[in-house]
Amino acid sequence: MNFFGMGILELVFVLMIALLVLGPAKMVDVARTLGKYVRQMQRASLELPRLLTMEDEPPQTPPPQRRQLPEQPADEHQDPTPRA
Numbered sequence: 001m002n003f004f005g006m007g008i009l010e011l012v013f014v015l016m017i018a019l020l021v022l023g024p025a026k027m028v029d030v031a032r033t034l035g036k037y038v039r040q041m042q043r044a045s046l047e048l049p050r051l052l053t054m055e056d057e058p059p060q061t062p063p064p065q066r067r068q069l070p071e072q073p074a075d076e077h078q079d080p081t082p083r084a
Contacts, residue, residue: 018030
């Protein structure tokens with residue numbers, strides 16, 4: 001078995017040194033945290049190809065066109081203010 005370029009004997013040696021340095025209680029917490037990070041990296045590596053194959057932008061629809069009001073002839077003789 002080859003794990004990060006280390007054989008079984010080297011891996012056991014590294015774990016024994018870590019156990020001596022960290023202690024049994026801290027070693028469990030470190031293992032849990034390391035497991036969480038490994039799972040997150042696996043999820044991210046599985047999702048990366050899906051994200052790369054997605055289109056960069058969704059298809060855009062053209063903006064709605066404003067309707068022009070029909071032009072009304074200007075009546076120069078009519079007063080624009082209504083009288084009551």
